[in-house]
Amino acid sequence: MTTVLPVPHDRLDFTALEAPVDPAAVRAFRQATKASGSQNATTGVQAITTVFGVVVVVVVFFVFAIIGTVFVSLFLSSFGGAFNDVPVVLLLFPLFVVAALVLVVVAIVRRVRRGSDWQRWYRLDRFAAANGFDFAVTSPDPPYPGTVFGLGRNRTSYDRLRSTSGRFAELGSYRYTTGSGDDERVSSWGYIAVALDRPVPHMLLDARANDRVFSSLPSAFARSQVLSLEGDFDRHFTLYAPSAYERDALYVFTPDLMALLIDEAAGWDVELVDRWLFLYAPDPIDSADVGAWRRAFRAADLVGAKVVSRTQRYADERSGGDAHQASDAPEASVAPEASAAFLGQAAPPRPGEPTIAPGGRRLRGGIRWASIAGVVGVIVWWIFVTRLTGR
Structure with missing residues (x-):
């Protein structure tokens, strides 16, 4: 089993991400990048996002301070005049203000320790050059068929590293926008994409480690497609496979x-679809964290190589392909969708390549229980408030 990366994960040179940087070199990189006109539109995006997040948190704290003050006032009033001489606002409001200030200070300190956006991008560009990758600050509307890539609007990959030789592989973060007005929301993911040699049925592993109350995945799938595997694997992942594709899985x-x-x-959700392997994390890759990159590259290399070896001679019998064969053939170099992905086009099928029968190309959607729980919660809260106020 060989590497799927231009350089094996245990031989990657991370010096550029860790060594001190020359401010003059960063300025030169900034000028050259801006002059190219390809990546300057996102300058300061993360700084703005950080500031906006801090402002939101402060506002939320102030709102809770007001609500808390009202409820405590009502509570203390039930004790008669024992607390009449103590302004309730002096009991609660300063605590919320101090907590909000602490959050602001923590955010500023973290921002300073991370360095400027341009310094971080310069490091990633140098790392890419040293290890056979192409770096892009942003890459709009990536043409991937994975679950998280076709949702919302303003779809953008950022801090993206893409292989320039060998098998096509890409690592980075991805964001998209849903809703509008007060309900607008930006969702961000970390992702890994590896090209496979052959098309495979749509199969998905929902990792339990990155779930909250419900699955972190943005789409739901019919539970009738859940397949149980041996050992304690089900404690770590929920496997979805198309009906009648259990043996293929x-x-x-x-x-x-x-x-x-x-x-x-x-900690990654894993998806196989068409001729792609995707790994998703519900939080973006911290591009200033060398440890995060090491873990991501290790997962891409080890998991990617093993999945390639297990699928490189797969054929769907339902589409007229050959029966499954032993997976001991040497790996191909670059899957044809690599060049197509650069151009944002769908990959053409290989001559004589087996295909996937219609029933195995996509999983069937299911009920989004998180949305239902949210609606039920709102109804229960409305009933509670209505009875409390007697209206």
């Missing part, structure tokens, strides 16, 4: 691959 997810996923990708 077992062909791909062998015990050694399952063990590797538990060890190296427990």
Whole structure:
């Protein structure tokens, strides 16, 4: 099993991400990037996002301070005149203000420690040059078929590293916008994309480690497609496979691959679709954290190589392809969708390449229980408030 990266994960040179940088070199990089006109539109995006987030948190704290003051006032009034001489606002409001100020200071300190956007981008550009990758501050509307890539608007990959030789592989973060007005929301993900040699059925592993109350995935799938695997794998992932593709899923997810996923990708959702392997994290990759990049590259290399080896001779019998064969053939260099992805086009099928039958190309959607729970919660709250106020 060989690497899927231009350089194996254990031989990547991370010096550029850790060594001190020359301010003059950063300025030259900034000028050259701006002169190219390709990436200057996002300058300061993360700084603005940080400031906006801090402002939102402060506003929320002030709102809770007011609400808390009202409720405590009502509570203390039930004790008669014992607390009449103590202004309630003096009991609560300063605590909320101090907490808000602490959050502001923490955000500023973290921002200073991370360095400027241009300094961070310069480091990533140098790292990419040293390890066979192409770096882009942003890459609009990536043409991938994965679950998180077709949602919302303003779809953008950022802090993106893409292989320039060998098998196509890409790592970075991704964001998109949903809703409008007061309900507008920006969702961000960390992702890994690896090109496969052959098309595969749509299969998805929902990692339990990155779930909250409900799945972190933005789309729901019918529970009738859940397939249980051996051992304790089900404690770490929920596997979705198209109906009647259980044997195909077992062909791909062998015990050694399952063990590797538990060890190296427990915090990533994993998706196989068309000729792609995707890994998603519900938070963007911290591009200033060398440890985060090391873990991401390790997962991309180890999991990617194993999935490639398990799928490189797969064929869907339902579409007229050959039966499953042993997966001991050497890996191909670059899957054809690599060049297509650069151009934002759909990858053409290879001559004579097997295809996936219609029933296995996409998982069936299901009920989004988080949305239902939210609606039920609003109704219960409305009933509670109505009865409390007697209206």
